[in-house]
Amino acid sequence: MALPEILTGMRVVIRNVFKRKETVGYPEVRRQPFPRFKGRHILDRHPDGLEKCIGCELCAGACPADAIYVVGAENTPEMRFSPGERYAQIYQINYLRCIFCGLCVEACPTEALLMTTEYEISGATREEHIYTKDQLIIDAPIVRHWDTKKEVSPDRKSVHKPAMGGRVRDTRYPEDFLPRTRGGHD
Amino acid sequence: MSGLIDAIGGATVVIALVKVVVVFLALMLVTIFVVYAERKVLADMQARVGPNRWGPYGILQTLADGIKLFFKEDFRPRYADRWTYALAPVMAMVPSFLAFAVVPIGDHITIGDRRVDFIVSDLNIGILYFLAMGSLGVYGVVLAGWASGSKYPLLGGIRSGAQMISYEIALGLSLVPIVIATNSLSTVEIVAAQSEQIQNVDFFDGIPILEQVAHFFEFVPNWNIWSQWPAFFIFLIAGIAETNRAPFDLPEAETELVAGYHTEYSGIRFAIFFLGEYIHVVAISAIAVTLFFGGWDGPAPDFLPWAWPMVWFLVKTGIFVYLFVWLRATLPRLRYDRLMWLGWKRLIPAALVWIMVTAAVNTDEVTRGVRLAIFGALGLLILIWVGRGDPRLLPATTPKKEVSSGAS
Numbered sequence: 001m002a003l004p005e006i007l008t009g010m011r012v013v014i015r016n017v018f019k020r021k022e023t024v025g026y027p028e029v030r031r032q033p034f035p036r037f038k039g040r041h042i043l044d045r046h047p048d049g050l051e052k053c054i055g056c057e058l059c060a061g062a063c064p065a066d067a068i069y070v071v072g073a074e075n076t077p078e079m080r081f082s083p084g085e086r087y088a089q090i091y092q093i094n095y096l097r098c099i100f101c102g103l104c105v106e107a108c109p110t111e112a113l114l115m116t117t118e119y120e121i122s123g124a125t126r127e128e129h130i131y132t133k134d135q136l137i138i139d140a141p142i143v144r145h146w147d148t149k150k151e152v153s154p155d156r157k158s159v160h161k162p163a164m165g166g167r168v169r170d171t172r173y174p175e176d177f178l179p180r181t182r183g184g185h186d
Numbered sequence: 187m188s189g190l191i192d193a194i195g196g197a198t199v200v201i202a203l204v205k206v207v208v209v210f211l212a213l214m215l216v217t218i219f220v221v222y223a224e225r226k227v228l229a230d231m232q233a234r235v236g237p238n239r240w241g242p243y244g245i246l247q248t249l250a251d252g253i254k255l256f257f258k259e260d261f262r263p264r265y266a267d268r269w270t271y272a273l274a275p276v277m278a279m280v281p282s283f284l285a286f287a288v289v290p291i292g293d294h295i296t297i298g299d300r301r302v303d304f305i306v307s308d309l310n311i312g313i314l315y316f317l318a319m320g321s322l323g324v325y326g327v328v329l330a331g332w333a334s335g336s337k338y339p340l341l342g343g344i345r346s347g348a349q350m351i352s353y354e355i356a357l358g359l360s361l362v363p364i365v366i367a368t369n370s371l372s373t374v375e376i377v378a379a380q381s382e383q384i385q386n387v388d389f390f391d392g393i394p395i396l397e398q399v400a401h402f403f404e405f406v407p408n409w410n411i412w413s414q415w416p417a418f419f420i421f422l423i424a425g426i427a428e429t430n431r432a433p434f435d436l437p438e439a440e441t442e443l444v445a446g447y448h449t450e451y452s453g454i455r456f457a458i459f460f461l462g463e464y465i466h467v468v469a470i471s472a473i474a475v476t477l478f479f480g481g482w483d484g485p486a487p488d489f490l491p492w493a494w495p496m497v498w499f500l501v502k503t504g505i506f507v508y509l510f511v512w513l514r515a516t517l518p519r520l521r522y523d524r525l526m527w528l529g530w531k532r533l534i535p536a537a538l539v540w541i542m543v544t545a546a547v548n549t550d551e552v553t554r555g556v557r558l559a560i561f562g563a564l565g566l567l568i569l570i571w572v573g574r575g576d577p578r579l580l581p582a583t584t585p586k587k588e589v590s591s592g593a594s
Binding site for chain 1: 230231232233234235238512513515516517569572573574
């Protein structure tokens, strides 16, 4: 019977009208990423202010997209950047190539390279997307491109106001979707 | 003032002009809202928000799109036939507007000693005129496909032509029972016939409870839908096919034909096609309301008694436009041979059978109860026959799997 199937389909479709909308009124309202979301990188520092990065280029070697370019140089007693012998003289990540796999972070022996949850990486030129060392090292704050009126955390239960004209009622995530702690080591 | 009116040609001409201008402007406005409503409803049905940036609740989105289309480059392909290419969008749009001339959008008012009907023209062949205008729109589509000088528009145009021929027959035949029942082709008279109360409800008289139930329904208006719902069913399907909308949007099937007949159109010419299609949707909805759902008929309080019929008409038409969008959100596009199968092997025979049934039963000798019973039984049969789907598809359903009890 074709007709009952059509009616069933129409019922399925009309049910969506009464459901909450998944859309969030970006950029006025943003969904906060999960804590372990893989966004843009930062280069960490030691508590004493020295850079953790030792310019070993293991991240560049691990990168499957060939997005990282590192040139190491020797520390001198007068100009010391990192505790070891070497430091990264040039450190660039090309975000037009980066696939946000996180292999570089896993490869880093000193835990200098970390990933943030920042995902708003856009620009008008190719040059803008090549982040240099002074942008990546954490003294420089991460700058948003637009102002944010409202942030919605991923596990937020309450109802929030939508963007103009939208009818977003809730941006709750299902509990299963939250990152779970892995068993065993780690 | 009166000198000016006389110079134009008397009050009749002035009233006719005013009606035409008002209906034209109203249709343009309605199109803006229908396009907006379609996008919003479609978004609703897909759990999205839809346009919400421009104006409160995004209501000016269509206006913005229209302005954008106005200022876009009007590109004409090198191998396009120059004049036909320019003419085709207009050919597609104008008949949709013209079809509205026979739609009664309200009752009448009396200005001075002059009765003004809320209809552009009460033609005594109203339904025929509507059918003619509805099928004229296909010329625009076919010419657009041919004049573009490109293969995809050509295929879209040919499809549209074939589809229109197939479904125009069913559309016309589905309206014949209405004409038989009302004895008139004029839309005004059809609406007037429907606005009476249901009479002849004495079929159950003498049976204690059924009698009261039957008389309780005396307040129900005598709309054609009660007895003619199979005709309405056929009309609705054929009407959707005639407006080239999903699931019958083969002429512009984007998965196969890029954009079908308007592939090569851009800017304001494309906007005109767009406009024509939406007006056509509104026109089909309006005619469905007029012929089957009592037109402007509805309860009219004493406050502004001439405005209420228009409100009812708008509400009913709006429900139909919503149904159009609902179907678009639900149904996938038909395959071409299925489309032809449905049109020729189901809708046309069903419409013919229904005409015979109506002609045989719709006499004064048959009481209303018997008539409705026969209508209902035969209508149900036709509905099942049409709705059963293609029998060639039945063997293709998944056979039941034998359940094994696992490894043990």
